[in-house]
Amino acid sequence: MQEIIEYIARSLVDDPTQVRVSQRRQGSTSNVRLEVAKQDMGRVIGRGGKVANAMRLLLRVAASRDNNSRVRLDIVEPE
Amino acid sequence: MTEERTTLEMIAPTIEEAIADGLAELGLSKDDVTVETLDEGSKGILGIGQRHARVLLTVKSEEDKAPPEKRAQAPRRTYDASNGDHVENLISISEATVGELIEKMGVFAEVKATLDEEDSSPDYPSVNVDITGSDLSVLIGRRAETLEALQYITRLIVGKEIGHGARVNIDIEGYRARREQSLKTLAEQMAKQAINSGRKQALEPMPANERRLVHMALRDFEEVTTESVGEDPRRKVVIIPNA
Numbered sequence: 469m470q471e472i473i474e475y476i477a478r479s480l481v482d483d484p485t486q487v488r489v490s491q492r493r494q495g496s497t498s499n500v501r502l503e504v505a506k507q508d509m510g511r512v513i514g515r516g517g518k519v520a521n522a523m524r525l526l527l528r529v530a531a532s533r534d535n536n537s538r539v540r541l542d543i544v545e546p547e
Numbered sequence: 548m549t550e551e552r553t554t555l556e557m558i559a560p561t562i563e564e565a566i567a568d569g570l571a572e573l574g575l576s577k578d579d580v581t582v583e584t585l586d587e588g589s590k591g592i593l594g595i596g597q598r599h600a601r602v603l604l605t606v607k608s609e610e611d612k613a614p615p616e617k618r619a620q621a622p623r624r625t626y627d628a629s630n631g632d633h634v635e636n637l638i639s640i641s642e643a644t645v646g647e648l649i650e651k652m653g654v655f656a657e658v659k660a661t662l663d664e665e666d667s668s669p670d671y672p673s674v675n676v677d678i679t680g681s682d683l684s685v686l687i688g689r690r691a692e693t694l695e696a697l698q699y700i701t702r703l704i705v706g707k708e709i710g711h712g713a714r715v716n717i718d719i720e721g722y723r724a725r726r727e728q729s730l731k732t733l734a735e736q737m738a739k740q741a742i743n744s745g746r747k748q749a750l751e752p753m754p755a756n757e758r759r760l761v762h763m764a765l766r767d768f769e770e771v772t773t774e775s776v777g778e779d780p781r782r783k784v785v786i787i788p789n790a
Contacts, residue, residue, distance in 0.1 A: 472651040479644075479704040519703065522696035526652055529685055529693060533653030 469530040470500050473541065476523055481508035486546065498537040500527060506545050513543060553606040562587060562600040569604040572632065580604040634662060634672045637705070641674045641715045644704050648697060649678065649686065656680030663716065673714040676701070683719050691726070692780075694719055695754055727760055734764040734786075741788045742770045749776075752783045 470491040478484040486505035491498055504512050513520045524541050531539040555573055559565035566582055573580070588600030642660035649656060657679045666673040678686065687694045698717040705713040733750070741748040750761065761784045762773050772787045
């Protein structure tokens, strides 16, 4: 299900090589973690979090189709 | 500034077909281009040594600047700024992007992008993408928020691809047209209720485009005034009876 996030992030950032997406399942919740280059954070978050929220809605559809888990999306900078 | 003309190289079984295909691709007539035959082609003998004809079309006007040959080699996912091409490109990129998005969401449906003739100008094309299939309510979501998200993300991706803002509108199983009609009906009912009761009537929260439809629907109702109150995503239309 995290493929949707990977596709969107890679399409929107300036540096697709820095896009990392991972998924962890905890009970009935899936945690998807998106990491992009620092200078690309704005592109995947958007003004007022608009891009991030849109991604969450689409991720929710993907989750409902996949394993029907609740899903969380965290967007982080590389450490 | 160097002057770069738009050129298109076409390959087809015969010169005539190559020219016709090229003009169709550019959306131009024969008077708009100069034709240079690069290779007349050869029928060969019994199919051996057969070669297709190759022509180079150069657009006569000077306002177009685009690298030649691009389109013929990579029709998808490549933005070519030449005249007829950028509309075709916008259509195919939009269709491919929406197809990719829904597939990665695990939804399988038909995706078809077409030019919105009514809403397009040559320099500013607008594309409608229709998604059809069964059981697509999951793609629309509550108050169409999923549909809006899909449209928003699609516009961003297509816009990034073509290098400027993209006018792409997505509909799912005719949802928007039906919603528009039912919003109109709802607006009129609520307006009557406001007039009859003499009290304000608040509608459910709606996205901006739907609030706009309600305001428009009641614009000619002289007995009521409409306004939007609250903050997104809870912003809603209130219908106020005129005293």
